[in-house]
Amino acid sequence: MLAVKLAFKNLIGAGLRTWLTAAVLSFAFVVTVFYNGLLDGWNLQARNDTQAWEIGGGQFWHPQYDRFDPFSLQDAHAGLSLEVQRLVEQKKLAPLLITQATAYSGGRMINVLLKGIDADQRILRLPTSCFKTDSVEIPAFIGRRMAAAMGLKPGDALLVRWRDQHGVFDAREVTIVQIFTANVPSIDNGQIWLALDRLQDMTGLHNQATLLVAATDHQTPIELSGWIFRPPSFLLKEFEEIIRSKKVGSSIIYGLLLAIALLAIFDTQVLSIFRRRREIGTYMAMGMTRSQVIGLFTLEGGAHSILALLLALVYGFPLLRWLALHGIGLPEVADAVGMTMGEKLIPVYSAGMVLFAVALVVVSTTLVSYLPARRIAGLKPTEALRGKVQ
Amino acid sequence: MIHFLLKGVLHDRHRSLLPLIVITLGVALTVLGHAWVNGVLGESFVMSAHFSTGHLKAMTRAYAEEQDQMPIDLALIGVKEIMDELAGIGEVDWAPRIRFGGLIDFPDESGSTRSQGPATGFAVDLLTPGSKEIDRFNLTSSILSGHIPTREEEALITYDFAEKFHIQPGDRFTFFGSTMEGSMAFGNFIVAGTVRFGAEALDHGAILIDLTAGQRMLGMPDAAGEILGFFNNNRYDQKEAQAIADSFNARRSGSTDEFAPLMVTMRDQEGMAQLFDYTHIISAILITAFVLAMSVVLWNTGLIGGLRRYGEFGVRLALGEEKSHIYRTLIYEALLIGLIGSVIGTVVGLALALYLQVVGLDMGDAMRASTMMMPSVIRTQVTATDFWIGFIPGLFSMTLGNALSGLGIYKRSTAHLFKELEA
Amino acid sequence: MSKIGLSMLALLIVPPLSAQNANEILARVDQNLSATNRVMESEMTIHGRRSSRTLTAKSYAEGTKKSFTEYLSPVAEKGTKMLKLEGRLWIYSPATDRIIQISGHLLRQSVMGSDLSYEDLMDDRKLSEIYRAELMGEEQIGERVAWVLELTAVVADAAYPKQKLWIDRERFVPLKQELYAKSGKQLKNVLFQDVKKIEGRWFPCAYVYKDLLKQGKGTEVKINRIAFDQPIPDYLFTKAALKQ
Incomplete structure (x- = not known):
């Protein structure tokens, strides 16, 4: 205990130098926590958004369905069994029917997917209640990106051509009644959302669906015969890997920051040992073993990390908290890369991540303090007392 | 004078070696950090450029x-x-x-x-x-x-x-x-x-x-x-790219042919502009963080460097040297050490950064399982800024630190400083 | 009674045009257009956004279920063959010496960039098998007087559930055709021209096919030579013939 007190006393006694070092260290710590928090927050937010808008608690796919192969849609649909219908009524499943179509607007022709979803569904945040209008014949909603790409606004009509289950051509005008804004590009680009029963009528696929979205708190059995369950982890795999690779890449950044701070501690330690040879000699003369003295100096250096953490608590805590409350604005950046990203990123600081950062700072600081202190082992007490260093 | 100081710096290892090492390391880290931030943030652009947009x-x-x-x-x-x-x-x-x-x-x-x-x-x-x-x-x-x-x-x-x-x-x-x-x-x-x-x-x-x-x-x-x-x-150099695109397009400005060639820059494509701006801000924040941290560290080094020499100052004062002269030489030396350290540090940092730009750092296992369209090798990106960015902490902060600790010369008595020599 | 009066009377006593009559007209049209077999040489001009090009081909058809087409020009297309058998389609390319089956969604692709899809070529049923006709009246098409028929599909898988067909009153050949989607939206338009009498039957030897939702000038088809009821060796309608 004496050693700890002594270490802090010595450290505080050094004044500005100590605080500068501690400041850099705390800075490295705060940046580490912030950056990881940011990525975790992004991950969580993207996960939440994707679940809220697209995948719910997972999806049951028709065995033929392949999300990257629009041609698979021709055969990827099946009737809803009574069991499924019961779950749909209990709002535990939301069936989705997907079909390929061509949309014509302003002289342009683009391939689109028509997605049918129940107007009464509660599982996804999509504005499905807007289908309940009598003012237009085929109400549809689209995402912001699609609207921008096609130059459409609410009230606009566009011609859509598709083929029913027998291959019969059909073409009609659908009216955009609403444009939704979601952070999930995969429900937006090249897609037109219609009421499920309407799309079933249009395609002749009555009571059929391509996939079923499960409620987030779904209590449904994972086994639904004829459907393959795809959990969120499957559907979000690629995104989670983006985050992971970002973490790896950015770890070098705060690694370097930490290295800079550790350099300061190393420097301080070397100076301390140089300037305090007599003190070291005295400790030894008083009966402290070399390793005790090394311990004392290591502790003193390592205590920087404690000061740094305290400092971080003083300015970093309110700062990080503020950022977590207010988020970081990201004006429409995500559209460019087609990634799920909110307009605001809200950092999330998990206990595990913070503890890891704390451990990282404390351990590395202590290690760096120990390295120069090892030189003490080579000191002869008599010479140290006289202020000599070998 | 400079010659004399240089001699001192080169011969007195106590005075110069450790600060020099610290500055060199610090500057090298700053340069490397800067190039790394550019490299990592540029990574998504590299992939986009290579696979679809080009520069x-x-x-x-x-x-x-x-x-x-x-x-x-x-x-x-x-x-x-x-x-x-x-x-x-x-x-x-x-x-x-x-x-x-x-x-x-x-x-x-x-x-x-x-x-x-x-x-x-x-x-x-x-x-x-x-x-x-x-x-x-x-x-x-x-x-x-x-x-x-x-x-x-x-x-x-x-x-x-x-x-x-x-x-x-x-x-x-x-x-x-x-x-x-x-x-x-x-x-x-x-x-x-x-x-x-x-x-x-x-x-x-x-x-x-x-x-x-x-x-x-x-x-x-x-x-x-x-x-x-x-x-x-x-x-990617936006100005250069824009200039090339503009001159290419200007040669066809009169044409109404929908099949006439059109050149666009990377920034013009698929909403890249916003991503560019965003990356720019993030990069600026990270770089500032780096330089700031390094400045504080080297300021500290300067302080330590000054403190280390209190004993020597005592002797010099005893020998009759003016306090202001000692202070001035301290600053000059600091500048000199800072300069040498910054130059070496920049060279070392650039060499490392260039090496990592060419060879890259294999993030290997951490990335292998990833199915991302990202190479497992991450590269730095060396820019013109890397040539001077290290001098901010290396030269200015170091000198500032020395200047601050050197103020002790005025505060303490000759005897006190002399005593530090014995310490 | 004068001749004029007689014909006036004739006009009066002509029974109102009935649905049955309309279906009879359609059957007559089918009779004119289809044959036990036929051999023809045709050219197809496709207007692209950039340029137009013309392909020539020789085709053999037996009934409505079997057909074999060989492209003769241009050079890039020469030797490319298509075989249609019982609802299946194969394409042979001499450059790769491969026979590729066209199935599923591929059938819905455009043939050689034209306004026709493979499927348009594939639907080999007679009009009277797919549609029930109703006579809507008469109209003048160019110099010809035509019946206007409205066709409604009686099968579930007709690509176009509704058609409007203008049939030459005397020759029982189509002069104009409009293809409609289920919703009633018009999708395509075909104009038949150059009606000639060949081997005792009237046959349109040129037509212009236009996808109304697509930009462009449409696709023109011209039949240069056509012969009916020719002996066609059976082996022609086998996959082996593709490689020869």
């Missing part, structure tokens, strides 16, 4: 409108002429490419259709010796089996695609699609190898063939969907 891209005006539909019927004609025109412009490597869609048909033993699947195709220059396209597609490390095509009739197909259709290197397939004119396009290929780019949508079904083979198959002699331009130093 510059020329295509017809009509093609530009419908790019995502891969409309080869709207491709550029007269590529050779355009390439000749481009050859003289800037330090840019120009690469014609064709992106196309079609059907891959795998035959059974009798040559009849065994299975088929839709595919996205890339026709890029794989065969010309020294072609940089192989690196741009990161083929050397993304290849999972077989080899990079060495003949026109060889093709790479994505791993997932190969798995789905039970295809191995050496197997044959036929491409069926449309030519530029709209006729049926056919091409027989041998699978040279399988690759995984890391983007699910692409890995699902893509083939990569040589440009010449693609041109022949798609009825596009002397035509290409797009011509991508890449700065030779592999670094």
